[in-house]
Amino acid sequence: MDLHSLLLFVFACLAINMIPGPDVIYIISNTLKGKFASGMKASLGLGAGYVVHTLAACLGLSAIILSSALAFNIIKWIGAAYLVYLGVQSLLSMWRGHSKLVVTEDAKANKNIFIQGMIVSVLNPKVALFFLSFLPQFVDPSAPSVSVHLLALGLLFSALATVCNILYASIGNQLLRRSSSALYSRALDGVAGTLLIGLAGKIMTSER
Numbered sequence: 001m002d003l004h005s006l007l008l009f010v011f012a013c014l015a016i017n018m019i020p021g022p023d024v025i026y027i028i029s030n031t032l033k034g035k036f037a038s039g040m041k042a043s044l045g046l047g048a049g050y051v052v053h054t055l056a057a058c059l060g061l062s063a064i065i066l067s068s069a070l071a072f073n074i075i076k077w078i079g080a081a082y083l084v085y086l087g088v089q090s091l092l093s094m095w096r097g098h099s100k101l102v103v104t105e106d107a108k109a110n111k112n113i114f115i116q117g118m119i120v121s122v123l124n125p126k127v128a129l130f131f132l133s134f135l136p137q138f139v140d141p142s143a144p145s146v147s148v149h150l151l152a153l154g155l156l157f158s159a160l161a162t163v164c165n166i167l168y169a170s171i172g173n174q175l176l177r178r179s180s181s182a183l184y185s186r187a188l189d190g191v192a193g194t195l196l197i198g199l200a201g202k203i204m205t206s207e208r
Contacts, residue, residue, distance in 0.1 A: 005138060008138075008199075009138050009153065009156070009157075010156070010160065011195075012134075012195060012196075012199055013156070013157050013160040013161065014160055014164065015191060015192050015195045016134075016192055016195075016196070017160060017161045017164035017165070018164055018192065019090060019189060019192045022120075022124070023046050023120075023121070023165065024165070024168050026042055026046070026117065026120060027039050027042045027043055027046070027165050027168050027169050028168060028169070030042040030113055030169075031169050036169060036170060038113055039166075039168070039169025039170070040166060040169055041113040041114045041117065042113050042114075042116075042117045042165075042169065043117070043162055043165035043166045043168075043169050044114055044117070044162065045113060045114040045115065045116065045117020045118040045120075045121070046117045046118070046120065046121045046161075046162070046165055047121075047158055047159075047161065047162035047165065048114075048117075048118045048121070049117065049118045049119070049120065049121020049122045049124075049127070050121060050127070050154075050157065050158035050161055050162070051154075051155065051158050052118075052121070052122050053121070053122070053127050053128055053131045053154075054131065054151065054154030054155060054157070054158055055151075055154075056128065056131075057128070057131040057132055057135055057150065057154060058147055058150040058151050058154060060132070061075070061132070061135065061136060061139070061146075061150055062146055062147040062150060072136065072141045073141075075132070075133075075136055076136045076137060078133065079132065079133030079134065079136055079137060080133075080137065080200040081200070082129065082130075082133040083133060083134070083137075083196045083197075083199060083200040084196070084197055084200045086130075086193075086196050087192070087193040087194070087195070087196030087197035087200065088193065088197070089193070090189040090190070090192050090193030090196065091189070091190065091193035091194070091197075093186075093189045093193075094186045094187075094189040094190040094193065131154065131157075134157070135150055135153055135154060135157070137199070138153055139153070
């Protein structure tokens, strides 16, 4: 992967992981119920789950690449369409003003936050679908060591996602106490939605 593609991948990862979603709500909820340490444990647990999804995606996609280049290209097109869907959903959320940053702090702190976070991530089918649609967009099926390439991208995504989650754990509590939290959520939805649709468009128009 050249530097331009790597920077695009990193930028896309950061933008996507900053979208307020179930993972973010889980992290901030634990931060509100406990302390920053609880949010940190939740972030690391989710990160461990991302690694599991990375390994599963690498095994599945590597097998597909080795068996059929056509099948892999079909997956890339389906993945690009799914990214468009996610982008449209984010833009609709921004347009409607439905803030996702809504948590309650009346529940008791959870036990085994790390394990619970990992389970939440591993058992989330949307995460698996996202990995299968996102990672292939940056892989050249004709390149050597495709499995290593997929693994490196997946681990990089997991690391960046964990960093974003930790940032949410550290500043999310303060953001939620401000009246501008809904505006912040809408802005993130708009930026991420535009990025996802633009990324999908670039994939569809680029040479195979």
